[in-house]
Amino acid sequence: MNKIKKMVLIALLISxxxxxxxxxxxxxxxxxxxxxxxxxxxxLITIVLFGFKEAIxxxxxxxxxxxxxxxxxxxxxxxxxxxxxxxxxxxxxYFKYRRYFSLIGISxxxxxxxxxxxxxxxxxxxxxxxxxxxxxxxxxxxxxxAGYFIGLASHYVLRFLNVHIIKPSMKKxxxxx
Amino acid sequence: MKLKIGDIxxxxxxxxxxxxxxxxxxxxxxxxxxxxxxxxxxxEIVKSIDLDEIELPQDIRIEAGDGGYNILRIARDGAKVxxxxxxxxxxxxxxxxxxxxxxxxxxxxxxxxxxEGGGEDGGNIDxxxx
Numbered sequence: 001m002n003k004i005k006k007m008v009l010i011a012l013l014i015s016x017x018x019x020x021x022x023x024x025x026x027x028x029x030x031x032x033x034x035x036x037x038x039x040x041x042x043x044l045i046t047i048v049l050f051g052f053k054e055a056i057x058x059x060x061x062x063x064x065x066x067x068x069x070x071x072x073x074x075x076x077x078x079x080x081x082x083x084x085x086x087x088x089x090x091x092x093x094y095f096k097y098r099r100y101f102s103l104i105g106i107s108x109x110x111x112x113x114x115x116x117x118x119x120x121x122x123x124x125x126x127x128x129x130x131x132x133x134x135x136x137x138x139x140x141x142x143x144x145x146a147g148y149f150i151g152l153a154s155h156y157v158l159r160f161l162n163v164h165i166i167k168p169s170m171k172k173x174x175x176x177x
Numbered sequence: 178m179k180l181k182i183g184d185i186x187x188x189x190x191x192x193x194x195x196x197x198x199x200x201x202x203x204x205x206x207x208x209x210x211x212x213x214x215x216x217x218x219x220x221e222i223v224k225s226i227d228l229d230e231i232e233l234p235q236d237i238r239i240e241a242g243d244g245g246y247n248i249l250r251i252a253r254d255g256a257k258v259x260x261x262x263x264x265x266x267x268x269x270x271x272x273x274x275x276x277x278x279x280x281x282x283x284x285x286x287x288x289x290x291x292x293e294g295g296g297e298d299g300g301n302i303d304x305x306x307x
């Protein structure tokens with residue numbers, strides 16, 4: 001894959017992540033802090049298709065631009081900390097322990113560490129560790145449910161990409177060569 | 178899509194985390210018990226009383242300098258100023274303070290009475306919810 005094509009694809013992934021982040025804002029909030037994390041689909045896809053460095057780039061740009069577009073720049077710190085920690089963990093699991101984990105497990109672990117990262121920053125900002133204890137149980141249950149469905153969604157998106165985009169383009173190349 | 182062994186480990190990890198945080202919550206619930214009454218004059222703490230150690234309601238007199246005084250009635254569940262010789266009597270008319278974070282202020286005597294405690298964040302629910 002040449003440089004320009006890669007850049008365009010990553011730009012597309014970032015814009016998709018931003019759109020998903022924006023759409024998520026329309027969903028009713030069940031509890032403070034509980035979110036579906038649709039943009040996590042994009043992070044996972046980027047890890048699988050490109051790799052760790054590209055995923056971090058997508059996450060950082062999305063975490064900075066998302067809150068600015070959403071009109072809440074103060075949450076940049078939270079979304080950045082959660083996003084970076086979760087993509088670190090997901091890359092680690094995907095590249096080192098892929099044999100033992102399906103995408104569901106990887107995305108659930110990502111959701112868990114996304115929440116942990118955010119809570120750590122929140123308790124640092126407010127100067128108290130009690131936030132961690134009070135929010136963790138609710139957020140962990142939410143992460144388990146959301147992570148499962150996000151993993152499933154990423155699995156189907158990747159399968160679609162594989163069947164309709166990646167394999168045909170490889171065949172084309174083989175014919176040419 | 179089939180779940181693999183690691184996925185089950187992730188869910189077990191989540192259960193363990195939930196267990197630990199519930200333990201933490203209970204530990205936190207115990208610490209919210211100790212509420213302290215803090216009396217400050219001119220920015221210096223002159224009295225710090227553990228409200229849970231008070232057996233019977235009692236009156237204490239706080240000297241605020243320049244002959245000024247305030248008399249506090251403190252009980253296990255709160256405190257109130259019952260008498261003062263300040264000109265505006267705002268502190269006497271202030272409501273009883275009960276919950277951590279509440280204060281009574283007497284500006285002429287530069288006196289602040291407040292309840293502290295209820296966890297590390299001072300028990301201020303709104304500081305998290307906002």
